[in-house]
Amino acid sequence: MIYHLSKNNKTINGVLEIGGSKSESNRLLMLRKYLSDFKITNLSKSDDTKILIDALINTNKIIDVHHAGTAMRFLLSYYASKPNSEVTLTGSARMKSRPISILVNALRDLGANIEYKEKEGYPPIKITGKKIISNQVSLPGNVSSQYISSLMMLGVKLDNGIKLNLEGGITSKPYILMTKKLIEKIGYNVIINNDQIEVLVNNKSLDKIVEVESDWSSASYFYSIVAFSKDAKITLKTFKRNSIQGDSIISEIYQKLGVETRYEKDYIIISKNKIANLPKRLKLNLSDSPDLAQTIAVTCLGLGIECELSGLHTLKIKETDRIEALKKEFIKLGVDNIKTSDNTIYFKGDQQLNNNIKIGTHQDHRMALSFATLAVIIDISIESPNVVSKSFPNYWKNLKTLGFKIN
Numbered sequence: 001m002i003y004h005l006s007k008n009n010k011t012i013n014g015v016l017e018i019g020g021s022k023s024e025s026n027r028l029l030m031l032r033k034y035l036s037d038f039k040i041t042n043l044s045k046s047d048d049t050k051i052l053i054d055a056l057i058n059t060n061k062i063i064d065v066h067h068a069g070t071a072m073r074f075l076l077s078y079y080a081s082k083p084n085s086e087v088t089l090t091g092s093a094r095m096k097s098r099p100i101s102i103l104v105n106a107l108r109d110l111g112a113n114i115e116y117k118e119k120e121g122y123p124p125i126k127i128t129g130k131k132i133i134s135n136q137v138s139l140p141g142n143v144s145s146q147y148i149s150s151l152m153m154l155g156v157k158l159d160n161g162i163k164l165n166l167e168g169g170i171t172s173k174p175y176i177l178m179t180k181k182l183i184e185k186i187g188y189n190v191i192i193n194n195d196q197i198e199v200l201v202n203n204k205s206l207d208k209i210v211e212v213e214s215d216w217s218s219a220s221y222f223y224s225i226v227a228f229s230k231d232a233k234i235t236l237k238t239f240k241r242n243s244i245q246g247d248s249i250i251s252e253i254y255q256k257l258g259v260e261t262r263y264e265k266d267y268i269i270i271s272k273n274k275i276a277n278l279p280k281r282l283k284l285n286l287s288d289s290p291d292l293a294q295t296i297a298v299t300c301l302g303l304g305i306e307c308e309l310s311g312l313h314t315l316k317i318k319e320t321d322r323i324e325a326l327k328k329e330f331i332k333l334g335v336d337n338i339k340t341s342d343n344t345i346y347f348k349g350d351q352q353l354n355n356n357i358k359i360g361t362h363q364d365h366r367m368a369l370s371f372a373t374l375a376v377i378i379d380i381s382i383e384s385p386n387v388v389s390k391s392f393p394n395y396w397k398n399l400k401t402l403g404f405k406i407n
Contacts, residue, residue, distance in 0.1 A: 001383075001384060001385060001386065002358065002381050002382065002383050002385070003372075003381065003382045003385040003396070003406050003407070004379070004380075004381045004406070004407050005372055005375035005379070005380050005381070005382065005399070005404055005405065005406055006375055006379045006380075006404070006405045007375050007376045007403065007404050007405065008405070009403055010228075010229050010230040010231070010376060011229065011230055011231045011232065012225060012226065012229045012231070012232040012233075012234065012376075012402050012403065013232065013233050013234070013402075014234050014235070014398075014401050014402045014403075015234075015235040015237070016222070016234060016235065016236055016237065016398050016401065016402075017214075017237045017238070017394075018214045018215055018218045018219060018236055018237070018238075018392070018394075018398070019042070019044055019045050019046075019214060019215065019218070019392070019393075019394060020042040020043050020044040020045075020212035020213070020214060020215065020238075021044060021212055021213055021214065021215040021216070021217075021245055022044040022046040022048050022049050022070075022215060022391055023070075023175065023178060023215075023245065024044075024178065024182065024212045024213060024244070024245070025040070025043050025044035025046075025049045025212050026044075026048065026049055026052050026070050026071070026074060027074075027149065027153065027178070027179055027182050028040050028182060028210055028212065029043075029049070029052055029053065029056065030052075030056075030074050030078065030153050031153055031156065031182065031183065031186050033056050033078065034078070034153060034154075034156050034157045035156060035157075035186060038186065038208055038209065038210060039208060039209045039210070040209075040210055040211075040212060041209060041210070041211045041212065042211050042212040042213070042214070042238055043212055044212065044215070044391075045393055045394070046389070046390060046391045046392065046393060047066075047067075047068070047389045047390045047391075047393070048067075048068040048070055048071060048390055048391065051065055051066060051068045051071050052068065052070070052071045052074065052075070055071055055075055056075075056078075058087075060087075061086060061087055061088060062087070062088045062090060063075065063087055063088070063089050063090070064090050064091060065089060065090070065091045065095065066091055066092050066095070067091065067092050067094060067095060067319055067363065067390060068091070068095075068390075069095065069098060069146070069318075069319075070146055072089055072091060072095060072098075072100065072123060073100070073103055073144070073146040073147060073149075073150045074146070074149075074150050074153070075089060076089060076100070076103055076104070076107065076114075076125065076127065076150065077103070077107060077150040077151060077153065077154040078154070079127045079129050080107045080112035080113070080114060080127050080129060080130075080132070080154075081112070081129065081130075081131070081132045081154055081157055081158070082129035083129055083130055083131050084129065085127075085128075085129035086126070086127070086128050086129070087126075087127055087129075088117060088124050088125065088126045088127070089123055089124060089125050089127065090117075090123055090124035091123055091124075094319060094320070094363060095123055096118070096119070096122055096123050096124065097122065098122070098123070099121055099122060100121065100122060100123055100125065101120075101121035101122075102139055102140055102143055102144070102147050103139075103147040103150060103151075104116075104121075104125065105139070106137045106138075106139040106147070106151060107151075109134070109137045109138075110132050110134045110135070110137050111130070111132055111133060111134050112127070112130070112132065113127070113128040113129075113130055114126070114127050114128075132154070132157075132158055133159075135155070135158050135159075135160040135161055135162050135163060136162070136163040136164075136165070137151070137162075137163075137164060137165070138164075138165040138166075138167060139151075139164065139165075139166065139167065140166070140167050140168050141166030141167060141168055141169055141170040141171065141195060142168040142169045142170065142171045142313075143171065143314075144171070144172075144314060145170070145171060145172035145173070145175040145176050146175070148164060148166065148170075148176055148179075148197065149175060149176060149178075149179040151164055152164070152176070152179050152180070152183060152190065152197060152199055153179065153183065155183075155188075155199030156183060156186075156188050156199060158201075159201070160201060161188075161198065161199045161200045161201045162198070162199050163196065163197070163198045163199075164196065164197040164198075165195065165196055166195040166196065166197065167195070169195070170195065171287055171313070171314060172246070172287070172288060172289075172290060172314065173246075173288055174245070174246020174247075174249075174288050174289065175246060176192070176197070177192075177244065177246070178244045178245060178246065180192060180197075181244045182210075182244070183199060185210060186210070187202055188200065188201070188202045189202050211238075213238060213239060213240055213243060213244070213245065214236065214237065214238040214239050215245075215247075215391070215392070216239070216243060216245045216247035216248045216250055217245075217247040217250075217291045217292065217295075217391075218369075218391065218392045218395075219236055219239065219250065219268075219270075220247065220250045220254075220292055220295040220296075221295060221369050221370060221372070221373055221392075221395070222234050222236065222270060223250055223251075223254040223257075223259050223270060223295070223299075224254075224295050224298060224299045224302075224370070224373040225373050225376055225402070226254075226258075226259045226270050226271065226272050227254060227257045227258055227259050227272075227299050227302075227303060228299070228302050228303070228373060228374070228376035228377050229272055229376055230272070230274075231272050231274065232270075232271060232272045233269060233270075233271045233272075234269070234270050234271075234402070235267055235268070235269050236267060236268050236269075236270065237266070237267045238266055238267065239263075239266070239267055239268045240263075240266070241263040246288050246289050247289050247291060247292055249288070249289055249292075250289075250292055250295075251268075251270075253284065253292070253296065254270075254299075255273075256278075256279055256282065257276075257278060257279075257282075257299060257300075257303065257305075258272060258273045258274075258276035258278055259271070259272065259273065260272075260273050278303060278305060279305060280305065280306060280349060281305065281306040281307075281308070281349070282296070282300055282305050282306070282307050282308070283307075283308040283309075284296065284308075284309055284310070284311075285309075285310045285311040286309055286310070286311045286312060287310075287311030287312075287313075288311070290311065290312055290314050290315055291366065293309055293312055293315060293322065293326075293345070294322060294326060294366045294367065294369075294370040294371075295366075295369075295370045295373075296309065297309060297326055297330075297345055297347075297370075298370045298371055298373060298374060299373070300347075300349070301330065301333070301335065301347065301351060301353070301374075302353070302373070302374055302376075302377055304349045304350045304351065305349045306347070306348050306349035307345070307346065307347055307349070308344070308345075308346045309344065309345045309346075310343055310344045311343065312342075312343050312344060312345065313342060313343045316342060318364065318366075319362075319363055319364040319365065319366075319390070320362035320363055320364040320367070322364060322366070322367075323340050323341075323342070323345060324340070325360075325362040325364060325367055326338075326340075326345060326367075327340050327345075328360070328362075329359050329360060329367070329371065330347065332354070332357050332358075332359070333351075333353050333354050333357055334351060334352055334353055334354040335347055335351050353374075353377075353378055354378075355378045355379055355380075356378075356379050356380070356381065357378075357380060357381065358381040358382075358383055359371040359380060359381065359382050359383065360383050360384075361382065361383055361384045361385075361387045363384070363387060364387065365387050365388050365389075365390040365391050365392065366391075367387075368382050368384070368385055368387050368388050368395075369388055369391075369392060369395060372395075372399065375399075375404055
């Protein structure tokens with residue numbers, strides 16, 4: 001399937017409901033499973049969240065998480081600590097090539113019984129659940145924050161909490177802080193001291209209703225659309241000024257790119273600053289918010305801004321190698337000087353973009369979501385458009401609401 005996108009009117013207005021953050025949703029679902037029942041509102045409708053919900057009520061011995069890396073990592077700790085259970089976690093071909101050994105080794109150090117079914121260090125993995133007694137473990141902190149979040153949430157179930165010693169620094173720290181704040185919201189204390197994290201046993205009263213904020217990484221695509229427009233005003237519902245999502249930094253980044261954010265009680269209004277002086281060059285370290293890399297790169301390309309992004313080492317182990325995928329699709333669009341490494345992307349500004357190019361999504365939702373925004377300035381086609389359901393199933397509907405032509 002291919003979607004062909006165009007936008008004749010460069011003035012854009014609309015009111016949109018993006019839906020709950022899948023990062024918050026998935027963490028709250030795990031915490032509810034570990035502890036007790038509390039109500040979650042504005043839950044994400046993404047495929048990843050649906051997969052996690054199904055897995056948590058699963059009674060089969062084989063659980064297929066497909067492309068959902070978050071589910072793989074969070075469920076591993078859960079089933080490792082569930083006595084008298086025996087499950088095998090598996091997934092797509094890409095999932096079987098995404099490393100899991102750091103989390104497996106940490107859980108084994110805590111006493112868990114886990115074995116690899118095929119390739120050492122990768123799914124599928126067989127887990128024989130047991131009561132976890134140990135509560136202190138060391139692991140690298142600079143590979144994936146999801147390993148750390150998975151263990152932090154496990155700590156609320158352990159009799160003595162958990163203490164994590166992180167080696168080599170911490171990557172994507174805002175996601176760890178999100179986990180901390182959600183654990184605290186349901187009644188536990190979390191102490192972060194340099195490279196050590198401790199989840200303490202506590203008996204505070206729980207919040208009975210927890211609302212999931214809408215997803216800031218999904219909002220980023222509308223920031224890109226506004227940046228490309230001649231004039232725009234888009235209202236996005238269920239967002240907060242004091243967000244626990246690290247990707248909320250997008251509002252500050254896009255202020256430099258001509259997009260203003262106005263915060264109201266429970267929504268934001270993003271609009272075009274028509275008198276903004278755009279930078280000739282944008283240089284950012286995105287180690288705290290790597291999921292924004294594709295959106296920002298595409299926006300800079302469309303605006304003709306020289307772009308240098310670093311802190312991207314986690315992108316190689318996502319749904320695809322996102323750095324190589326970006327490079328391949330940028331070349332299709334006519335970029336002849338893009339330079340990449342395992343950690344960086346660089347390209348010059350003032351590129352003449354090719355029209356009517358078919359963008360390959362590489363089985364990665366963020367490739368489709370970010371490149372589609374270029375339809376404001378050029379006609380573009382998106383291959384395998386349904387891949388967006390992984391995080392943002394209503395995306396194409398929202399674009400139509402804003403007046404995009406999709407066929």
